[in-house]
Structures are given as structure tokens and as C-alpha cells.
Amino acid sequence: MLKKFWFLSIIIIIAIILPFIVQSSYYQHIFIxxxxxxxxxVAWNLLGGYTGQVSFGxxxxxxxxxxxxxxxxxxxxxxxxxxxxxxxxxxxxxxIPIGLICFRLxxxxxxxxxxxxGEICRLIFTEWVPFTNGAMGILTLTTFSSKLPYYYxxxxxxxxxxxxxxxxxxxxAGYYFVSIREDQDTAESLGIPTTKYKMYSLIPSAFFSGLxxxxxxxxxxxxxxxxxxxxxxxxxxxxxxxxxxxxxTLWGPVVGAIIYVVLSELFRSSLGSAHLLVFGVIVCLxxxxxxxxxxxxxxxxxxxxxxxxxxxGSEMT
Amino acid sequence: MSLFWQTLICxxxxxxxxxxxxxxxxxxxxxxxxxxxxxxALVMVGMYVTYVCFHYWGIDPYAALFISMPALFFxxxxxxxxxxxxxxxxxxxxxxxQVLLTVGIMLVLTETMRMIFGSDYKSVHTSYTGSSxxxxxxxxxxxxxxxxxxxxxxxxxLHIFLTKSDIGRSIRATAQDKEAAILMxxxxxxxTIITFGLGSALAAGGGTxxxxxxxxxxxxxxxxxxxxxxxxxxxGMGSTMGALFGGLxxxxxxxxxxxxxxxGLKDVVGFVIFIIVLLFLPGGFKSLTxx
Numbered sequence: 001m002l003k004k005f006w007f008l009s010i011i012i013i014i015a016i017i018l019p020f021i022v023q024s025s026y027y028q029h030i031f032i033x034x035x036x037x038x039x040x041x042v043a044w045n046l047l048g049g050y051t052g053q054v055s056f057g058x059x060x061x062x063x064x065x066x067x068x069x070x071x072x073x074x075x076x077x078x079x080x081x082x083x084x085x086x087x088x089x090x091x092x093x094x095x096i097p098i099g100l101i102c103f104r105l106x107x108x109x110x111x112x113x114x115x116x117x118g119e120i121c122r123l124i125f126t127e128w129v130p131f132t133n134g135a136m137g138i139l140t141l142t143t144f145s146s147k148l149p150y151y152y153x154x155x156x157x158x159x160x161x162x163x164x165x166x167x168x169x170x171x172x173a174g175y176y177f178v179s180i181r182e183d184q185d186t187a188e189s190l191g192i193p194t195t196k197y198k199m200y201s202l203i204p205s206a207f208f209s210g211l212x213x214x215x216x217x218x219x220x221x222x223x224x225x226x227x228x229x230x231x232x233x234x235x236x237x238x239x240x241x242x243x244x245x246x247x248x249t250l251w252g253p254v255v256g257a258i259i260y261v262v263l264s265e266l267f268r269s270s271l272g273s274a275h276l277l278v279f280g281v282i283v284c285l286x287x288x289x290x291x292x293x294x295x296x297x298x299x300x301x302x303x304x305x306x307x308x309x310x311x312x313g314s315e316m317t
Numbered sequence: 318m319s320l321f322w323q324t325l326i327c328x329x330x331x332x333x334x335x336x337x338x339x340x341x342x343x344x345x346x347x348x349x350x351x352x353x354x355x356x357x358a359l360v361m362v363g364m365y366v367t368y369v370c371f372h373y374w375g376i377d378p379y380a381a382l383f384i385s386m387p388a389l390f391f392x393x394x395x396x397x398x399x400x401x402x403x404x405x406x407x408x409x410x411x412x413x414x415q416v417l418l419t420v421g422i423m424l425v426l427t428e429t430m431r432m433i434f435g436s437d438y439k440s441v442h443t444s445y446t447g448s449s450x451x452x453x454x455x456x457x458x459x460x461x462x463x464x465x466x467x468x469x470x471x472x473x474x475l476h477i478f479l480t481k482s483d484i485g486r487s488i489r490a491t492a493q494d495k496e497a498a499i500l501m502x503x504x505x506x507x508x509t510i511i512t513f514g515l516g517s518a519l520a521a522g523g524g525t526x527x528x529x530x531x532x533x534x535x536x537x538x539x540x541x542x543x544x545x546x547x548x549x550x551x552x553g554m555g556s557t558m559g560a561l562f563g564g565l566x567x568x569x570x571x572x573x574x575x576x577x578x579x580x581g582l583k584d585v586v587g588f589v590i591f592i593i594v595l596l597f598l599p600g601g602f603k604s605l606t607x608x
Contacts, residue, residue, distance in 0.1 A: 048411075049410070049411070052411065054411065054413050054416075054417075101592070101596065104596065105595055105596075105599075107413070108351070108352045108413070108416065109550075109595060109599070111352065111413070111416070112352065112546050112550065112591075112595070113591075113592055113595055115543065115546070116543075116546075116547075116588040116591050116592055117592075119543060119584070119588055120585055120588045120589070123581070123582065123584055123585045123588075124585065126581065127579065127581040127582055127585075181410075231539055231543075232424075232427075232536065232539055236420055236424075239417060239420065240417075240420065240421070240424070243417055247409075247410045247411050248410050248411075274428060274431075274432045276424060276427075276428045276431075277424075277425060277428035277429060277431075277432060279424070280421055280422075280424030280425040280428055281425055283420075283421040283424065284400060284418060284421035284422060284425060287404070287414060287417055287418045287421060288400060288403055288404065288418065291404070291407055291408070291409035291410075291414050292409055292410050296410065
């Protein structure tokens with residue numbers, strides 16, 4: 001426990017002093033992207049990883065959060081930072097009816113229903129031009145010229161989401177979530193109100209997806225429906241990030257986000273548009289050979305390295 | 318009234334071609350019990366094969382069916398044999414691992430095509446692309462009519478194949494009960510490979526038939542994947558005839574949505590039908606006939 005505490009403190013301290021070590025604003029931009037994707041991954045992981053409800057439509061919540069912030073600036077001309085409150089709340093409010101409808105379905109049916117929800121949101125926000133400005137998108141002004149404030153706000157958002165998931169999973173609800181994932185019928189027969197606890201899992205998940213969306217809006221200053229509600233670039237990419245890092249692990253989504261963002265930036269300069277191809281190949285290989293992701297198979301990987309040093313016979317006993 | 322008939326005919330013809338794509342997906346769903354998210358990407362690859370045939374070798378799109386369908390059959394078999402089948406029996410936290418793998422495959426196929434052909438829109442212009450004939454005062458586009466007829470021929474041929482041939486019967490047996498089929502001496506592993514190949518070939522067929530009236534770019538697969546899900550759920554998982562009626566229904570619904578609601582919202586009509594069917598008729602049309 002003490003070891004874990006020190007490990008965690010070191011990570012947080014590194015995260016805090018990192019932008020002072022790396023002063024280039026390009027690298028700081030990459031760090032901020034990692035924070036956004038990490039938050040999204042952690043949020044998806046709560047519903048998809050721990051509770052086992054694989055959602056193909058989390059772009060709906062991300063986009064609602066982003067538009068919650070953007071529309072405030074667009075219609076009321078107030079700072080989009082208020083969207084950091086309004087955006088996630090909007091995502092939660094919309095998530096409740098979605099959950100009540102979609103949680104009646106299971107497994108692949110649920111995944112498909114969420115896919116439809118995400119696409120419906122994208123189409124509505126594209127077509128409802130008077131309210132959302134349609135495909136022209138929403139443009140706001142930059143608040144800070146330096147990247148540092150964004151970095152720290154993003155870091156707080158990410159740590160908040162990780163802490164929330166950590167506390168949830170350590171509580172009674174967390175055990176309920178895992179039992180729903182492992183066997184829903186058994187969970188129900190043991191007296192767990194499964195639909196209610198799926199909702200308890202969806203609401204924080206939608207909240208943090210919306211928060212990430214609102215932060216994205218404030219950082220990028222420009223959103224349009226085809227960016228924030230995108231099926232391949234948001235909904236599916238979140239899943240890929242979490243799968244890569246490790247499903248149902250606390251730090252897996254963050255590791256996945258680091259791999260995804262670093263890889264895509266690395267290959268974007270050398271391979272151009274093929275950077276997603278490399279990422280896709282890596283995802284396929286990870287699913288085939290490390291089905292629980294990098295963090296999920298961490299023990300196996302550790303063992304692999306340790307085995308080289310120690311006597312093989314000690315493994316047998 | 319002529320607008321009504323025009324909309325109906327147009328939707329019906331389009332729906333026939335959608336149905337061909339969806340039948341491919343429903344076959345895979347029935348046998349593998351997974352949703353294949355790479356299906357749209359397979360349609361897209363089939364369309365690019367046809368595009369290459371037409372653009373570089375001057376082969377007519379309908380003749381190119383004989384190239385694109387075998388090519389995709391082969392590709393589908395390879396995908397199933399060397400990636401998806403290796404996951405069977407592997408321990409993982411999420412049971413949907415095979416589904417997620419198809420997402421990865423979709424990404425790889427889409428990005429490979431983007432690398433080769435670039436992101437710009439392509440189209441195939443044949444001599445008959447814009448031409449049409451009139452039935453009463455309703456105009457019928459010739460490529461759509463040809464596509465519809467060929468799609469129906471394929472659907473019927475597939476129906477005969479599934480009910481009469483030995484492999485077809487094995488496919489249906491595996492879809493009904495995999496364990497029992499294995500006990501009866503069906504090589505289930507081989508059947509899954511053939512099924513995936515067949516599904517991919519049908520996807521390529523549908524894509525090729527659509528190409529004279531559609532445009533083409535690497536991300537077009539996403540639209541088809543959503544459409545074929547809607548149709549599969551409408552018709553009931555694993556039901557060929559259900560997928561046919563589902564396809565026609567979706568085509569007509571989209572067409573009416575585009576005419577009477579708004580062009581941009583026609584896809585919303587499909588999704589709303591999708592969610593309603595999921596909630597109130599989860600077995601699709603298949604469950605109606607069984608009662």
C-alpha cells in the first residue's frame with residue numbers, strides 16, 4: 001500500500017512539473033491531447049470495462065459536453081468556461097433517458113443501440129442549423145495564450161475522473177458493476193437491481209465524457225458536429241484506446257491514451273495519413289495476443305522479463 | 318400522387334441493393350454470433366476493386382462483379398482464418414473481443430485504401446449512369462433497376478444455395494446450434510471461414526451494384542455498416558428473407574424521409590426505426606412469421 005502511495009505521488013509530481021521540463025508548446029499540446037483522451041477513456045472504461053456495457057456511442061456525451069460549452073458562447077455570449085459545468089450536466093440529463101431506453105437491451109444489441117444514439121445526435125446537430133449553426137460549427141476566442149493553464153485544468157479533470165472511478169470501484173457499487181459484467185442473470189438473482197446500477201455506472205461515465213468535451217471546446221475553440229460526434233474518430237477511437245491500455249484497469253485508459261496520441265503524432269510526421277493504419281494494426285495485434293490490454297497483461301509482461309533473470313526451475317515450484 | 322410512386326419505386330430499388338449487403342452481414346451474424354463492424358469496410362473495398370477494374374482496365378461495373386466478389390470472398394476467408402478464428406476460446410475480460418477485433422480490421426482496411434487511393438471522392442461514369450426510362454409518369458433510373466434485378470437474382474441464388482447444397486445446409490446447421498452441428502460431423506471451423514468469405518462477397522456485390530449511382534471514398538463504409546445493422550435488426554438476426562424485407566423497408570423509409578421530411582434527416586428516420594424495432598420487436602420480422 002505504501003509502495004503504491006509513493007508510486008502514485010511520483011507520477012503526480014512528474015505530471016505537475018512536466019510542462020516546465022518540456023517547454024515546447026507542440027509537446028505541451030500533445031500532453032493536453034493525452035489528458036483529454038485519458039479522461040474520455042477513463043469515462044468509457046467505467047461503463048464499458050467495469051460494468052461490461054460496451055457502448056459504441058460515447059461521442060454523443062462528448063459532443064453534448066462540447067456543444068453545451070459552445071452554445072453558451074454562441075447564444076448567450078458568456079465565457080465557454082461556464083460550459084465546464086453546463087456541458088457535463090447536459091450530457092448527464094440526456095444520458096438518463098438514453099440509459100433507460102438502451103439498458104433494456106443486452107450485449108451486441110446495446111452496443112448497436114448506442115451506435116444509433118451517437119449517429120442520431122450527430123445528424124440532429126448537423127441539421128438543426130438555427131440552434132447549433134450546423135456544419136459551420138462554433139468558433140470562440142482563445143482565453144489563454146499559454147498552454148500551461150490548459151494543461152493544469154486538463155490534469156485536474158483527468159485526476160478527478162480517475163479518483164471518482166477509484167472510489168466508485170472500491171465501494172459496494174463497484175462490486176455490483178463487476179458482477180453485472182460477469183453474469184447479469186446471476187447478479188439479478190442475487191438481488192442486485194441491475195438496471196439501476198447500470199444507470200449509476202452510465203451517469204458518471206456521461207458526466208466525465210461531457211467534461212472532457214467541454215474542456216475540448218475550451219481548448220480547441222472550434223467544434224463542429226462531424227468532429228465531436230464522429231463515429232470513427234471519437235466513439236470507436238475511445239474503445240480502441242481503452243482496449244489498447246487495458247480494459248477494467250484504473251490506469252489502462254491513460255496508458256492507452258499515451259500510446260494512441262504519441263503514436264499518431266509520431267507517425268503523422270513520417271507517414272502522413274497512414275498513422276491510423278499503424279494504429280489499427282497495433283490494435284488488432286493487441287486484441288489477438290494481449291486480449292486484456294497493456295495494463296491488463298502487465299503481470300504477464302513483467303513475468304516475461306523476470307523469467308530471463310531467474311532460474312527457470314523456480315517458476316515450476 | 319406521382320411523387321408518391323416515384324418515391325416508392327426509388328426506395329424499393331435502393332432497398333434491394335441494401336438488402337444484398339445486409340444479407341452478407343446477417344449470414345455472418347447468424348453463424349458467428351458476433352456483429353461484424355468491418356462489414357461496411359468490406360463493401361468499400363469491393364467498391365474500390367470495381368473502381369480499379371473500370372478505371373484502369375475499362376471493365377463494365379456489372380462485369381466487374383465477377384472480379385470483385387471472388388476477390389472479397391478470398392479476403393474474407395483470410396480475415397476469418399488468420400484473425401477472428403484465433404480468438405475463439407481465448408480468455409478475456411470483455412466477451413465482445415471478436416467484435417472489437419472487427420473494429421480494428423475496419424480501421425486497417427479503411428486506412429489501407431486511404432493510403433492507396435487518397436481521401437478524395439471518386440465515381441464511376443458509365444454511358445448509362447444518368448439514363449432512365451418511364452413507367453407511366455414515374456421515371457426509373459436504369460442503373461438502379463439493373464442493380465435491383467441483379468441483387469434479387471443473387472438473393473434467390475443464395476437462398477437455393479443455403480437450402481439445397483451441402484455446404485449451405487452445414488452453414489444453416491452451424492447457425493442453429495454450433496455444438497450439435499459439430500457432433501453431426503460439420504467442420505465448424507471451415508464453415509465459419511466460408512461464411513465470412515460469402516458474407517464479404519455479398520458485401521462486395523452490393524457495393525459494386527451501387528457504384529454507378531454512388532460516389533466512393535474510404536470512409537463510405539461507416540454509412541453502410543450502420544445501414545446493414547438496421548436491416549439485420551429489422552429482419553431478425555440470421556434470417557435471409559428477413560434481411561430482404563428489412564432492406565426493402567429501410568430503402569422505402571429513407572426514400573420517404575428524404576422526400577417528405579428533409580434530405581439531411583433521412584438517415585435519422587432509419588435510426589429511429591432501428592431503436593423502435595430493437596425495443597418493441599427485438600426478434601425483427603423473423604419473429605412475426607413464427608407466431
